[in-house]
Amino acid sequence: xxxxxxxxxxxxxxxxxxxxxxxxxxxxxxxxxxxxxxxxxxxxxxxxxxxxxxxxxxxxxxxxxxxxxxxxxxxxxxxxxxxxxxxxxxxxxxxxxxxxxxxxxxxxxxxxxxxxxxxxxxxxxxxxxxxxxxxx
Amino acid sequence: xxxxxxxxxxxxxxxxxxxxxxxxxxxxxxxxxxxxxxxxxxxxxxxxxxxxxxxxxxxxxxxxxxxxxxxxxxxxxxxxxxxxxxxxxxxxxxxxxxxxxxxxxxxxxxxxxxxxxxxxxxxxxxxxxxxxxxxxxxxxxxxxxxxxxxxxxxxxxxxxxxxxxxxxxxxxxxxxxxxxxxxxxxxxxxxxxxxxxxxxxxxxxxxxxxxxxxxxxxxxxxxxxxxxxxxxxxxxxxxxxxxxxxxxxxxxxxxxxxxxxxxxxxxxxxxxxxxxxxxxxxxxxxxxxxxxxxxxxxxxxxxxxxxxxxxxxxxxxxxxxxxxxxxxxxxxxxxxxxxxxxxxxxxxxxxxxxxxxxxxxxxxxxxxxxxxxxxxxxxxxxxxxxxxxxxxxxxxxxxxxxxxxxxxxxxxxxxxxxxxxxxxxxxxxxxxxxxxxxxxxxxxxxxxxxxxxxxxxxxxxxxxxxxxxxxxxxxxxxxxxxxxxxxxxxxxxxxxxxxxxxxxxxxxxxxxxxxxxxxxxxxxxxxxxxxxxxxxxxxxxxxxxxxxxxxxxxxxxxxxxxxxxxxxxxxxxxxxxxxxxxxxxxxxxxxxxxxxxxxxxxxxxxxxxxxxxxxxxxxxxxxxxxxxxxxxxxxxxxxxxxxxxxxxxxxxxxxxx
Numbered sequence: 001x002x003x004x005x006x007x008x009x010x011x012x013x014x015x016x017x018x019x020x021x022x023x024x025x026x027x028x029x030x031x032x033x034x035x036x037x038x039x040x041x042x043x044x045x046x047x048x049x050x051x052x053x054x055x056x057x058x059x060x061x062x063x064x065x066x067x068x069x070x071x072x073x074x075x076x077x078x079x080x081x082x083x084x085x086x087x088x089x090x091x092x093x094x095x096x097x098x099x100x101x102x103x104x105x106x107x108x109x110x111x112x113x114x115x116x117x118x119x120x121x122x123x124x125x126x127x128x129x130x131x132x133x134x135x136x
Numbered sequence: 137x138x139x140x141x142x143x144x145x146x147x148x149x150x151x152x153x154x155x156x157x158x159x160x161x162x163x164x165x166x167x168x169x170x171x172x173x174x175x176x177x178x179x180x181x182x183x184x185x186x187x188x189x190x191x192x193x194x195x196x197x198x199x200x201x202x203x204x205x206x207x208x209x210x211x212x213x214x215x216x217x218x219x220x221x222x223x224x225x226x227x228x229x230x231x232x233x234x235x236x237x238x239x240x241x242x243x244x245x246x247x248x249x250x251x252x253x254x255x256x257x258x259x260x261x262x263x264x265x266x267x268x269x270x271x272x273x274x275x276x277x278x279x280x281x282x283x284x285x286x287x288x289x290x291x292x293x294x295x296x297x298x299x300x301x302x303x304x305x306x307x308x309x310x311x312x313x314x315x316x317x318x319x320x321x322x323x324x325x326x327x328x329x330x331x332x333x334x335x336x337x338x339x340x341x342x343x344x345x346x347x348x349x350x351x352x353x354x355x356x357x358x359x360x361x362x363x364x365x366x367x368x369x370x371x372x373x374x375x376x377x378x379x380x381x382x383x384x385x386x387x388x389x390x391x392x393x394x395x396x397x398x399x400x401x402x403x404x405x406x407x408x409x410x411x412x413x414x415x416x417x418x419x420x421x422x423x424x425x426x427x428x429x430x431x432x433x434x435x436x437x438x439x440x441x442x443x444x445x446x447x448x449x450x451x452x453x454x455x456x457x458x459x460x461x462x463x464x465x466x467x468x469x470x471x472x473x474x475x476x477x478x479x480x481x482x483x484x485x486x487x488x489x490x491x492x493x494x495x496x497x498x499x500x501x502x503x504x505x506x507x508x509x510x511x512x513x514x515x516x517x518x519x520x521x522x523x524x525x526x527x528x529x530x531x532x533x534x535x536x537x538x539x540x541x542x543x544x545x546x547x548x549x550x551x552x553x554x555x556x557x558x559x560x561x562x563x564x565x566x567x568x569x570x571x572x573x574x575x576x577x578x579x580x581x582x583x584x585x586x587x588x589x590x591x592x593x594x595x596x597x598x599x600x601x602x603x604x605x606x607x608x609x610x611x612x613x614x615x616x617x618x619x620x621x622x623x624x625x626x627x628x629x630x631x632x633x634x635x636x637x638x639x640x641x642x643x644x645x646x647x648x649x650x651x652x653x654x655x656x657x658x659x660x661x662x663x664x665x666x667x668x669x670x671x672x673x674x675x676x677x678x679x680x681x682x683x684x685x686x687x688x689x690x691x692x693x694x695x696x697x698x699x700x701x702x703x704x705x706x707x708x709x710x711x712x713x714x715x716x717x718x719x720x721x722x723x724x725x726x727x728x729x730x731x732x733x734x735x736x737x738x739x740x741x742x743x744x745x746x747x748x749x750x751x752x753x754x755x756x757x758x759x760x761x762x763x764x765x766x767x768x769x770x771x772x773x774x775x776x777x778x779x780x781x782x783x784x785x786x787x788x789x790x791x792x793x
Contacts, residue, residue, distance in 0.1 A: 005581050010459050045521070074481060086518075092521055092525060101521065101525075104503045108495070111496075123484070124477070
């Protein structure tokens with residue numbers, strides 16, 4: 001099993017690495033990062049960063065001002081959520097109404113794993129059946 | 137006159153489709169060869185009739201016959217010929233006729249090239265195809281008549297949505313439809329097999345090329361769409377998790393799962409109920425995607441028609457098809473006997489785990505796409521489900537799936553020892569660590585995601601190459617090697633290519649999402665800046681005239697590190713017919729990445745807003761998709777040499793009877 005440990009370690013490490021968020025540093029990067037997480041409320045499925053709509057330009061300018069004024073990211077987001085509701089967040093918040101949205105994927109994965117497990121069990125259990133000609 | 141011929145052809149086709157949907161079923165039940173043969177003949181006739189209809193509609197577009205409401209709404213005399221032709225499917229009514237045409241082509245292809253399919257199975261499958269065609273023809277004739285007339289006849293048309301006037305769009309929908317509709321063949325095979333109680337490894341072998349074909353088109357269609365979004369929408373992104381993109385991505389995930397489980401059904405005669413379920417689900421999700429896009433239940437960048445009556449029709453059709461199929465499955469599936477036995481650690485187990493990941497991924501994307509609709513129906517305040525959500529929930533499923541893709545081919549059928557498998561992955565693991573270390577050394581401040589992405593890609597690429605070479609190993613001389621390469625089943629090469637494509641894609645995704653450089657600033661004529669070792673000088677803006685638009689064209693002189701000079705001409709177009717404006721990005725493709733230039737608005741002092749982006753290795757994304765499609769195509773070729781394949785299959789799995 002000496003070769004197994006590095007491989008298992010590597011496989012375990014990959015998702016952890018991928019999920020570490022990048023940190024934004026300059027004011028411009030902070031504006032871009034914020035705008036990418038917010039929805040252009042008059043567009044169809046565009047972020048504030050991608051949109052050319054006038055409202056999106058105004059809102060980008062607003063974010064830029066508040067970043068320049070030294071407001072933390074949370075304060076800027078909270079301010080916009082108060083005005084436009086959760087709709088403006090491209091990443092929906094975790095609250096009772098979105099529990100299923102956030103926990104669903106994990107539930108699907110576990111359900112599919114459970115189904116696969118019963119299937120594998122069945123494929124194995126017939127092995128011990130002496131009448132089964134397929135057993136080797 | 138042509139319009140009436142077209143409508144008449146559609147109505148006749150509806151009658152033929154009903155005939156095709158019933159008579160062969162009776163024939164198969166009574167084992168009457170003549171009645172079963174009706175399926176073959178009528179599917180060819182159906183294909184001919186729908187071809188006539190679409191040619192008539194195309195004639196209206198090419199000759200700008202504005203007495204046809206549909207042509208008037210979507211065309212214009214000044215439009216270039218290619219967009220007059222692609223305008224046929226650039227709207228709801230026409231795209232529906234294209235949908236039916238492709239369905240009919242698949243049916244006719246099954247009738248003509250499916251000679252090795254047993255008559256009863258073929259007759260039933262063609263009947264199911266006929267019933268689906270009848271449903272869609274009824275939808276077309278009764279709710280979305282493409283041949284409706286307009287009196288008095290207008291002199292000029294309203295023009296096609298300018299964003300759709302693009303070579304990418306001319307081929308994206310037909311390609312995507314070939315994929316979507318191609319899944320109907322898998323569905324028909326599943327229902328036919330369930331009706332005839334003949335689900336075995338032969339059934340899987342016969343169904344597989346059709347699934348592969350649909351999968352190739354679906355992959356190519358999605359890739360083309362993403363490429364189109366990249367250069368046409370002007371945001372420099374290539375995937376937006378847009379509901380319409382998701383509508384094609386969900387069936388793709390299921391089709392990919394299906395390809396893998398069909399392999400088990402074919403080789404080991406097991407996981408058959410599971411495979412059938414994927415056949416039914418895949419096509420049902422194609423229909424659901426159509427419903428979501430066509431009904432306007434989701435608003436999105438690409439929606440060009442929304443009408444509640446149409447949505448209701450598709451929903452009812454979807455309920456009938458899916459409900460019927462699942463009911464049949466529930467009754468018949470428990471009687472399907474699994475033959476092959478396997479241990480949890482085995483190729484079968486790995487492919488089953490692949491299905492777990494792809495199934496969960498499909499359910500996840502579906503959940504994210506439908507959730508805003510659920511919230512609306514429930515009367516809750518609206519929420520947005522955007523890219524950050526999908527990135528957060530999709531990556532944790534995608535990453536283990538890619539690790540599995542690297543390891544799966546190293547796991548033997550039936551029963552494998554885990555230490556042995558891991559030992560075979562040693563080389564790939566070293567490559568992965570090497571790639572991650574190299575990334576860390578080359579990038580001064582590497583993002584963790586970059587380390588993981590490149591490591592993952594190297595793991596998959598190295599694992600794939602190693603397994604492919606291992607299957608060739610007995611060859612010592614080049615001549616024997618060549619013989620060995622040729623004697624391997626084509627699917628072995630196909631799988632290697634397809635998995636390599638995924639590795640290439642992972643590199644492209646990682647590079648473009650972790651090392652992309654954006655510069656958004658006001659530039660004055662004569663001003664220059666440096667981006668990714670290129671000097672970019674803004675020379676100014678001039679007015680230009682296109683065939684059916686006027687544009688402001690920016691001129692950017694780009695000088696590469698080697699001194700090579702290029703001029704990039706991004707445009708802001710205003711289309712005459714509709715008055716809509718579009719942004720045309722200009723792209724310089726270099727080996728290491730794309731320089732992507734977008735012209736913005738003028739500012740008061742004579743400067744112009746600009747957005748300059750360096751997208752490193754972005755073409756690897758489409759290159760990877762192309763390799764995967766190529767892999768799929770190679771695997772289809774396996775069917776063309778059945779003798780060689782049969783020999784390979786026997787030596788691969790010798791089982792006691």
